[in-house]
Amino acid sequence: GAALSRPLIGLISRMVEQKGFDLLAALGDRLAALDASFVVLGTGDPVYQAFWTSMAGRYPERIGVRIGFDEPLSHLIEAGADVFLMPSRFEPCGLNQMYSLRYGTLPVVRAVGGLADTVINYDPGTRRRANGFVFEAATPAALFDALARALAAFDKPRVWQRLQGVGMRQDHSWHQSAREYVRMYERVLKLRT
Numbered sequence: 790g791a792a793l794s795r796p797l798i799g800l801i802s803r804m805v806e807q808k809g810f811d812l813l814a815a816l817g818d819r820l821a822a823l824d825a826s827f828v829v830l831g832t833g834d835p836v837y838q839a840f841w842t843s844m845a846g847r848y849p850e851r852i853g854v855r856i857g858f859d860e861p862l863s864h865l866i867e868a869g870a871d872v873f874l875m876p877s878r879f880e881p882c883g884l885n886q887m888y889s890l891r892y893g894t895l896p897v898v899r900a901v902g903g904l905a906d907t908v909i910n911y912d913p914g915t916r917r918r919a920n921g922f923v924f925e926a927a928t929p930a931a932l933f934d935a936l937a938r939a940l941a942a943f944d945k946p947r948v949w950q951r952l953q954g955v956g957m958r959q960d961h962s963w964h965q966s967a968r969e970y971v972r973m974y975e976r977v978l979k980l981r982t
Contacts, residue, residue: 796825796943798936799870799894801863801885804833809876809899814840815929821848825940828866829854868892872939876932880904890956896921897935911942911952920956
């Protein structure tokens with residue numbers, strides 16, 4: 790019962806420093822103290838694999854971990870989680886945050902590369918059309934703060950649904966890019982004639 794009422798944070802990634810796994814490991818037990826459950830899928834650095842395996846062993850009702858890669862499971866996590874976590878140190882484009890937005894799973898991301906381009910931070914003080922939670926500094930504290938902000942918003946169903954709606958209406962498909970290219974070519978052709 791309690792497990793189902795808690796928000797579910799999904800994490801699907803190579804378990805490496807580039808993906809921010811050092812920040813997560815530095816938080817350690819503070820992650821389990823959040824009022825949330827985690828489901829983690831991935832493989833990579835043995836240090837981070839061991840960290841998550843031991844966390845799952847200590848907090849079995851809060852943390853589920855699968856070491857390895859499993860394509861069908863990754864889609865279930867993307868669609869079934871409430872929050873999708875991508876604390877990357879660098880991320881040229883990032884696709885998972887786009888999938889998660891499409892599923893109504895709100896991303897918590899670091900403000901880098903493609904993540905910064907697609908995720909707009911929710912700030913209760915402004916009326917900006919947000920679709921997730923962004924943190925700037927590559928520090929455990931900044932990551933923890935972003936997770937805490939996401940969980941605070943999750944407790945306000947109307948706010949949460951509004952954020953989901955913004956994300957689900959965004960068009961990150963190739964149709965949008967293709968339309969832009971067609972317009973650009975039409976402009977270029979007009980200039981040449």
